[in-house]
Amino acid sequence: MNKSKKVKVSEKRDFAAVKYMNAVLDFLPERADKIIKMRFGVLDGYSTTLEGIGKKYNITRERVRQIIREAIAKIKKKGDKNILLIEKEIKFAIEKSNGIIKEEKLLNNLSQNVKTQGAIKFFLKVINGVEFRVGGLEIEKSFYLKDFNFEQWNKCKDIAKNVLMERKSAISSEEVIKEISSIDSTIKKDVILDYLDVCKEIKINNFGKWGMIDWSDINPKGAREKAYLIMKEYGKPLHFTKVAEFIDKHGLSKKKSHPQTVHNELIKDKRFVLVGRGVYALSEWGYKRGTVKDVLDDIFKQSGKPLSKDEILNKVLASRKVKKSTIMINLNNFFVRVDRNRYTVKK
Known part of the structure; x- marks a missing residue:
């Protein structure tokens, strides 16, 4: 089969979703069974495109869609204890994320095995009580429980945006939780990070700080x-x-x-x-561009009076990583000693 028409899923841990899927599909005609497995990537770890399946069976993409749609409808109508077992696992995973979770994160949390992830995607089409939110301007592609409170999610998201725009800098998870909960006490502290995790405009960077997605602190280019x-x-x-x-x-x-x-x-x-x-x-x-002489010029300008050698060395070394001998060469060449231990600018 043409691998260029397939989408690879990431390899990770396993649980019994593929076995349950095989049992659920057992009553279907062989072609429908194979088409669903190809589409969801449980045969070889690749999700085959509608076009790829159509070419294999000499049917149109729309016909492939129809076969999958009809098969899923039959599976839902028939019901199966295996579906209930997987449904329980999936719902538990979403509950742990406070009722909403990004699609990619849900798959990775449930399994890190490529074929198993394909089987999970299949079960997400047939189970009850879990809804899919197509990604948009404000939210990532996510799965959520039917009783999820989107009004509360919107409040949390809007407060977070206002806090970040006012701060104008990325902040830690602890600060995010503190700020949001202090503004609206009806938003529970333990849901805040899970709510923000599915926001499209707000992201966490590799240092654990939250900010707007277009900020260089969050998404540096x-x-x-x-x-x-x-x-x-x-x-x-x-x-x-x-x-x-x-x-x-x-x-x-x-x-x-x-x-x-x-x-x-x-x-x-x-x-x-x-x-x-x-x-x-x-x-x-507080560091400024320039040579050691430029730094010395600036130090004397700010001081307005002669300075001791130790004072000068300490001030230069606070802004430049250079040898003391380099500083002394510049002092002796470009500045004047006014007594045994103090220097000033040349007149």
């Missing part, structure tokens, strides 16, 4: 934004090779980061300041 997020989260100057390493470590890039590419982007962006050999800091931390 390119090496510069990824490097900025790494620097901000680590909160200290880093060598460009470490920045590249941490981009990969925290899963911010699908491809391996190249240190030199990261270095080039750091050089171009004014948010980053070179403070040592290959070591960068963020300008928002």
Whole structure:
């Protein structure tokens, strides 16, 4: 069969959904049985397209849809104890997520086996008490229990958006829960993160912080934004090779980061300041671009008076990772000593 017309599901753990599915389909004609198994990917771990099934049986895509639709209707009408067993498992998994869960997360929580996930998708079509929400502008593709309170979900989502837009920065799960529950006490603390997990506009980043999906803190694009997020989260100057390493470590890039590419982007962006050999800091931390002489000029300008050698060294080393000897060379070459231990600008 043409693998290009199939969609691979991720491999993980197993439970007995495939066995139950085989039992449920047992009364169907052989062709209908095979078509359903091909469509849901329980034969070889691939979901075969309608076109692929149609070519195999020399029928149209619409006819394939009809066969599947009619078979599911018969299965629902007939009823089967195996369906009830799987229904119990699925409902329990959704209940653990407070009544609503993303499709992908539900599948992964129930099983990490490719064929089993296909069987679960089949059972989600035939069980009662579980509804599917097609993804839209505000919500991900999700499954929810019939009694799920969407009014409460909307309130939670709207409050979270307002909090984030007011903060204008990503915040931790603890802060999200605290803010939302303090604004509306009718929203239980234990449901908040599950409710936000299905929101399309609000996401959690790889550092466990929530924000709007279009924020660079949440969905960084390119090496510069990824490097900025790494620097901000680590909160200290880093060598460009470490920045590249941490981009990969925290899963911010699908491809391996190249240190030199990261270095080039750091050089171009004014948010980053070179403070040592290959070591960068963020300008928002108070670091300024320039040579050691530029730093010394700025220190004396702000001071307005002569400074001792120790004062100068401490101030420079607070903003540059350089050798003390380098600082002293610049002091002696470009500034003047006014007594045994103090320096000032040349007149």
